[in-house]
Amino acid sequence: MIDHILTLLIFFPALAAMLGFVVAKDSMRAYGIAVAAIEFALSLWLWYAYDPMVSGMQFMESTPIVAAFGINYLLGVDGISLFIIILATFFTLIGIASLTETRRIKDLIITLLFLEMTMVGVFAALDAIVFYVFWELSLVPMLYIIGAWGGPLRIYASIKFFLYTFTGSLIMLVGMLFMAYFYYQATGMWSFSILEWYRLILPENFQLWLFAAFFFGFAIKVPMFPFHTWLPYAHGQAPTIGSVILAAILLKMGTYAFVRFSLPLFPDASVFFMIPIAIIAIIMIIYTAMVAYAQEDIKQVVAYSSVSHMGVIILGTFALNVEGVSGSVFLMLAHGVVSGALFLLVGVIYDRRHTKMMSEFGGLASVMPRYATIFGIMMMASVGLPLTINFVGEFLSLLGFYKQSHVLTLTAGVAIIVGAIYMLTAYKKAFFGPVTNEENKNLSDINKTEMVGLIPLVIVAIWLGVYPKPVLGPINNSVESVIQLMHDKAQSAEAKERIPDLSGKNGTISMQEAH
Amino acid sequence: MEVTLTHYLVLSTVLFAIGLIGVMRRKNLLMLFFATEILLNATNIAFAAISHYIGDLSGQMFAFFIIAIAASEVAVGLGLLIVWYKRTGKIDLDQMNSMRG
Amino acid sequence: MLEPINVSLASLNIATLAPMLIAVLGALVILTIDLAKGGLHKSLYVMISLLFLLLDLGSLIGFADVFLKNGTVIGFFNVMLMDGIAILAQIIIVVGSMLFIPLALTSKRFHEYDYPEYFALFLFMIAGFQFMVASDNLILIFVGLETASLALYTLIALHNRHKSFEAAVKYFTLGALAAGLYAFGSMILYAISGSVEINQIATVLAEDHYSNIGYVLLGMAFMLSAFGFKLSIVPFHMWAPDVYEGSSAALAGYMSIVPKIAGFVVAMRLFEFLVHSGVVWLQVILYIVVVVTMTASNIWALVQTDVKRMLAYSSISHAGFVMAAILIGTTQANSGLFLYWALFSFTNLGSFAMLWVNRQKNLLPGQSSDHPYEKFSGMIKTMPMGAVMMALFMLSLAGIPPFALFWGKLYMIGAAVSSGYTVLALIMALNSAIAAYFYLKLIVFMFMKEPIPAYQNSYFMNASLSLKTTIGLAAVVTIFAIFAVNPLLEVITLFVYNSGY
């Protein structure tokens, strides 16, 4: 069974969703929780069975689908994808467990389970087409969630979300086909296996074009400035659960894909585009932080903050060294946990007041102290306080990029300032001050259902901030092999120099492990 | 002053163009059908001429089949027109405007 | 004196006629039964048609076997040409017909199904298409084309309402013009090559080193116009939306599949040798045509208010997409064409069948067409299964993986990329994105809006067991296409490659 655990992980929720059609409406939540819990347990088992000392792919599965065109059902996880998968199952569980939606809950849970399949699938796929299949398929449940349970502008938002990402990924698809064609030219065989592609060394000008093609798909998904405008709408209109999953997992697909595709496939292009992308990342960081600061709707603040944080992730990714990339992968998890939690928290107050305008709140800290506390913890995590999960990622990302450019990192580091500005201001507006609005006077504090969702997130946010090693270790090992691969493949002198050579360092790494 | 294949081809073209003009110009469906007949006939001349000038029978065969096709078309076309006329009392194509866009 | 011709029966390969003859025979049987006893139920005729189509298919599979062993079979003085693409196209034609004919078994009565002649004409039409693809003789192609077309005009008109007559007349008139263009084009080709067989024309042209290039281009311009009509290429597409709207959904779906594959095969025979000979004009023209057709029809589809009309424009767009195969001209592209069309036929079968089961007999006040988007509003709440199915087909049409059409698109774009048509590949990709909008629009209506009570009665009004089965079949194929792609692709590539395309 362990040999096929990835298949199991991917298709179990889908299967369960099918069966879910039979389950009675009022029992649906319990069913959903059960399924998600089993799935989560499976993913934990995956972690347990994962050998952290191995940097390559594990639990590989391979079955030809379209042999004539080189498409295989090829799965595997390494340190980079393992934890995002766990994050996905974790958030599905938490999302369903703390679900407060009452309208057509059966449809919602079935949709969520399908969504879980696609999420796990994206991160487990090692074949570009399989990856693409899940990547695109994930749009559909999300479209439905936003469009059917969302706010007044939900249709506009959902279509915008769908079309925007769809357009980007189609360009990416062309890139993938190109890649396969290059592989075909080089070897005489069709293959979409990423691992096979890794072995190709492409001429630099092709790398640039292909990088650009992939970039569109990933950048829109991330979303990177200036392709980010679908996100505020999507978040603004989506129901809580939709925002949570979107922020926690779906956005990670883009950044994950950068690590999985762009870096190892196009090392020279990565170096070539490093500075422009870093500049975009910095614009994302500062500009969206400013936009977040100007928001009146607390959910939009969190939404824009997501974009801002994704900028740091991108920056770390394009640090092209172990510290930066590990940091960005870790920050993906961190941002998932934190922004997911923040959206859940916004949902809590939305459920009570049916508004997200900060001007409607004020003084919530005295009415809902527990809520304010949890929100505060998560806000501080979002701001990147040390010993919270975000700090580890942000620190490493910025640290990594510092190697590449001092000035840009300094500019990007403004993130920690502007992040604090909008977050603290928003927190102040919503929670501090006297209770001015009559409607807020009798709000009930967080209830058990909501706690179920939030407490684990708080625990994770602090636990991994204090002791990131169990996660960071496997990530590090896998990232090292990626970086080494990049170094070996790099052709231009600049790329050779920018991407560190780790081949001589294995000894020191194991020494550090011994500490 | 020899008549060459080119003469026939040009003649055919001219007739074909007349047919095209008719097709575009006519609003009365029946008269429009006349114009389609002209198209086919124009082609027939050219087929026969080519057949003659290169000494091959295939062209004549083609023309033969075109005549057959023209005849069938007339049958079906008139059938359609009859139904349409029964319903609307008109065969003016400007009246056919229930679908657009 | 004329020498008597000695022809050995064996060299005629009469068997090459078998598939078409089966269809014709079927039609005659139906007519005979009707003569013997009138007023029989349509289900009888549906089943008879199915049976004969099954026989037809059997014979085609037999040919496929022969083809794989001995290669192309030529019969009847080189008139019949049973090569790989002919067989493939015929299989698609026959299978497509078999899928659509059960849609006649609606629970409501519609005028055309009261005619046994309807089924006879249907089979004649299939025979016509089969002749069209199984020959490279321009005469036989023409005759086959006209047989099929005339039958099709009638089938449309038999729906017997105002719009269907209008559709039939429009289709017929434009068809007549197209026929004229075809004839004129053939004439020019004949003038420069002295032959009406495409192979022969190609040979002669090559031997002449295209010295009469003006004539060639002229002929091709006419041919392209004629086939542009058949394949609904912009600006020869204008019949399509009106005809689709005017005819019954079942027939509209059929029209979007079967006639076009026949057209594609002929277009492949006719244009591809020129593309391969490096006739820049054709490459440029085809490039423009493909791009314009895809894009323009997608843009027009965006603004439609009727689902069937939207699907009409979408079919035009898909045809344009597939036309790219002819431009690219590699084995991969041509295989992609067949793969695409095979998958497309199932998806489109599903979507049109969904429209068909939801067809009302009489329009509501204020309703101007059969299937306005509003009709599907909130369907998830009233007809969840139906809405899911419809959404499935829409997603497939939009090219969302892993549904059927995605694989076709993937392979086609892949073919474009492999042949250096990068910009084309990008345009194809971006067009899919534009197209996604109007497919999504229907999904939005079904899943995200509130139901409109007036339309509640029209859902599944027409449904019968066989319709549902058909839809189910289409859905299954659409979902699980992923498993069918590889075998299909292998077979198709084998056939296409061995036919020299």
Added chain:
Amino acid sequence: MELYLYIALFSPLVGSLFAAIFGASPKTSITGYVTSALLFTSFVSSAILLNYVMGGHTVHVEMMTWMATGDLYIPFGFVVDQVSVVMMMVVTIVSTVVHVYSIGYMDHDKGFNRFFSWLSAFVFSMMVLVMSDNFAGLFIGWEGVGLCSWGLIGFWYQKDSATWAANEAFIMNRIADLGMLIGIFLIYWNIGSIQYDVVFAEVGKLPIDVITWIGIFLFIGAMGKSAQFPLHTWLADAMEGPTPVSALIHAATMVTAGVYLVVRSNPIYDLIPNVGLFIASLGAFVALFAASMALVNRDMKRIIAYSTLSQLGYMFVAAGLGAYWVALFHLMAHAFFKALLFLGAGNVMHAMHDELDPFKMGGLRKVMKGTFIMMTLASVALAGIYPFAGFFSKDLILEVGFVEHHYVIYTVLLLTAGLTAFYSFRLVALIFHGEDRYKLFGIHPHEAYKFMLVAMSPLLVLAIIAGSFKMTYYQLVTNLLPSTQYHVHSEATYWIMTIGTQLFVMLAIAFAYKKYANWNSVPDGSSAMENRFCYKLLWNQYYIPKFYEEVFSKPYLELSKIAWKQIDLKIVDAMVDTIANVIYKTGENTRDIQDGNLSTMLRWMVFGLVVLLALAVAFTVGYNAVGA
């Protein structure tokens, strides 16, 4: 000893968590007792460690790995050496006192439990800060104290000014923290480690410009935490927090973290005297600058805050000039008397029902004898009168300036010493002497709880006698810090200087008493002095907060709004929508091509044909041209 280290470190955390459990519930006194007890435990452990360290040992533990990736390896490592143990002692003493004091001070506050949770958490963070054996650990504490400071300044969150001040403090600190982060990055990429021992051993091998950058960036971090100009505005605003908080955080411990950082990084700063000089100059400037603002302020706590700022300037002067042990010594002494001063002010506030304007007090010595004595003595210590703590530490700094031949700095510091004495005793005089102006406001002041006064007494003792530990302290810390002795070469000069300074200071005190001891009215802004430019300048803190408001805050908000409404919505987003709309509109506008008329269709077909033909002709011409 490791055990004591862990006890010292973690007992505040345990206390904090314990209090946090009751965080949202109404007052439960037990939280106060438990946290105080735990802090006392921490203090005892620190004392034991001090004793151990005095024996010439250090304790260095590595608890566990924190971050390890690539070449980066950051453990949770803690070191108790001569420097950190001094800080530990300061922190634990002051915080124990403050905790006990707060039990009384926060007696009637709804957020009693929350307060103790935050306060203990602060102590924990501070302990992490001082005990860490690497820069990342330091940064944890660094940000941790920032967080707790935020929580405590904004403790009364219903008050808008409090939360505003909290945010200001946090954000300003963040600006500095960025500098510190960059400093850490620089260290890591140049040395490959951020462990103190490795860094200090290796730093000498780096090119001097790199070291300079490291020094600058680390100091930027220190500037924020220690509220040096231009990041100083938050400290005065931070007085919105409860007074014990001001005593502990904004006087004794947190704000001195910057000094600690520079002291700790002495091997780095030793290599870059230019940066050191800059630090010293800035310190001197801030000393004078802050003192000047204190002269006219009418907010008791702000006056003390400016005095803190001023004293921090002194410390930086010492640290910048390489007299690290002097800086640390002043840090320690200052912690005691300044905390005492603040706690005294807290008593006054309590008595005066949170009235802060000393002009509205007067004559309080009659009702608050204990507090009066304590505050006066603390002020004496602050003014640097022999034999109080301030004399030893502050005069030493003056000497350093003199010995190192920085006479400008010396002069500035001397002047500042006079100002310090003046404003300190202005405050004392206004509060405790003169007429009972508070009666005008119907307030009935009362002395604080006894135990609060008792709790303050250790600080009083230390403020008086701390100077006598000078040599012991010197012996201890110079194990780690450069052991430069600062003696004026000529005995005569030394005596002239010392006595001169003392006289100058006493003169200032006398002047303050003369001017304010018999004050009898509440100024209303109409007097001539209050309308003078200088007064207004000082009163408005040199218009710096306003400047920040106008130049940074408001434009940033405006810019943000522009970024959102003009750029994001109207350009970036509109662009996307425009593309979609153009496509859609194209459809709308061209759909009439399909007008449903058969004639039109036929014409379009012929049109298509004509286009194809035209192209055919054109290409034919082209082909022939090429062929010819």
Added chain:
Amino acid sequence: MFEAIAFYLFAALTIVMFTITVMTSQALYAITAMAAGMIFISAFFFILGADFLGAIQIIVYTGAVMALYAFGMMFFDTTRNVIEKRTNPKIVFVLGILAAVMVVAIFVAPIVSNNIHALYPVEANVGNSQAVGMVLFSKYLVPFEVAAVMLLVAMIAGIVLAGKKMDKSLTLMADDQIALNHTSQESNHKGGGH
């Protein structure tokens, strides 16, 4: 010479006739002119030695097709003046003439080819009809049969479309109406039988 005169004469006649067909607003003129044009075309066939084709042309076109059209004209009552709304008449002529000009532009170049091999050469000693017959029933047997099917299709189509059954549309009738209609027809039928 004779050939040339005949060609130009008939060419001119045909063009005039067809122009009348296309341009006139009198339906009767149009059909008459077209019939005449058809006959003139058959003249070309005879000139070109395609006797069989000429005969067919006269029989099928001028006979059958024209008769059908004449019937249609009477049925549709269009023997009189046909009023047609003209929209953008210029475009029509511009497009038509452009098409012609461009085709002619190519056609004026003679066909250069050495590789045209007559597959079924016209032999001087064989009559045209005989030759056509030989080819038609060997090589073109299949198209011939398919053409037969096509005519069958056209016949069925014509009958079905023009039939009485089309007068009532089942498509538009509700179920109960159909049932009603059906029973009334049945009873009519029975009644008629009695």
